[in-house]
Amino acid sequence: DAKTTQPNSMESNEEEPVHLPCNHSTISGTDYIHWYRQLPSQGPEYVIHGLTSNVNNRMASLAIAEDRKSSTLILHRATLRDAAVYYCIPTPNSGGSNYKLTFGKGTLLTVNP
Amino acid sequence: NAGVMQNPRHLVRRRGQEARLRCSPMKGHSHVYWYRQLPEEGLKFMVYLQKENIIDESGMPKERFSAEFPKEGPSILRIQQVVRGDSAAYFCASSPGPFSYNEQFFGPGTRLTVL
Numbered sequence: 001d002a003k004t005t006q007p008n009s010m011e012s013n014e015e016e017p018v019h020l021p022c023n024h025s026t027i028s029g030t031d032y033i034h035w036y037r038q039l040p041s042q043g044p045e046y047v048i049h050g051l052t053s054n055v056n057n058r059m060a061s062l063a064i065a066e067d068r069k070s071s072t073l074i075l076h077r078a079t080l081r082d083a084a085v086y087y088c089i090p091t092p093n094s095g096g097s098n099y100k101l102t103f104g105k106g107t108l109l110t111v112n113p
Numbered sequence: 114n115a116g117v118m119q120n121p122r123h124l125v126r127r128r129g130q131e132a133r134l135r136c137s138p139m140k141g142h143s144h145v146y147w148y149r150q151l152p153e154e155g156l157k158f159m160v161y162l163q164k165e166n167i168i169d170e171s172g173m174p175k176e177r178f179s180a181e182f183p184k185e186g187p188s189i190l191r192i193q194q195v196v197r198g199d200s201a202a203y204f205c206a207s208s209p210g211p212f213s214y215n216e217q218f219f220g221p222g223t224r225l226t227v228l
Contacts, residue, residue: 032214038156042221042222043117043204043206043219043220043221043222044156044204044206044217044219045219046216046217046218049214049216087155093212093214097169097171098211098212099144099146099161099169099208099211099212099215099217100158100161100169100172101146101148101156101158101206101217102158103148103155103156103157104155105155106155
């Protein structure tokens, strides 16, 4: 599995954009990059995923570096509800265990009102 | 469409008792995964099941733990003779397919406390 490095914590103000970085320099050429988040006392929640191109959905945007060794999750306008631990998870696109999500320590995002 | 349901949400057991955790996947999902989150640690994969089959139990302790996903009814994670170290949050997830591009939908978890 590709190793990931994320900041332990980040802080943002409400209504401002947040850029959450993730380094995954050992990623395989065919691994997807998934982002999940876990709100306090809840189960993880899917945020977004991508392979090579930048991706947008209603929750966030995912910017993937051209060499795929890093990616950035972008929350365009943080709300108090976005306070959570964010996990960056490279996931094999093939092979026997491509269903297995490997959660690291993630980034704890605090949103100030 | 109801999400993944888990019950009970909180479970207290004394050492040596059995714990049964239930998971009902989202409608139409036949792939179920169990993860465990020990205090102050990240989530760890335990087991992956399809209907009536265990596909991968590589993350599950060899002794005392078992999982099933019968043709009818919820998936069950069973822990026999619980010990204090089993205290954790247990999360179930489901997906429509097993591949990496499939989003996994997680339930709210069962928080097990062993006294």
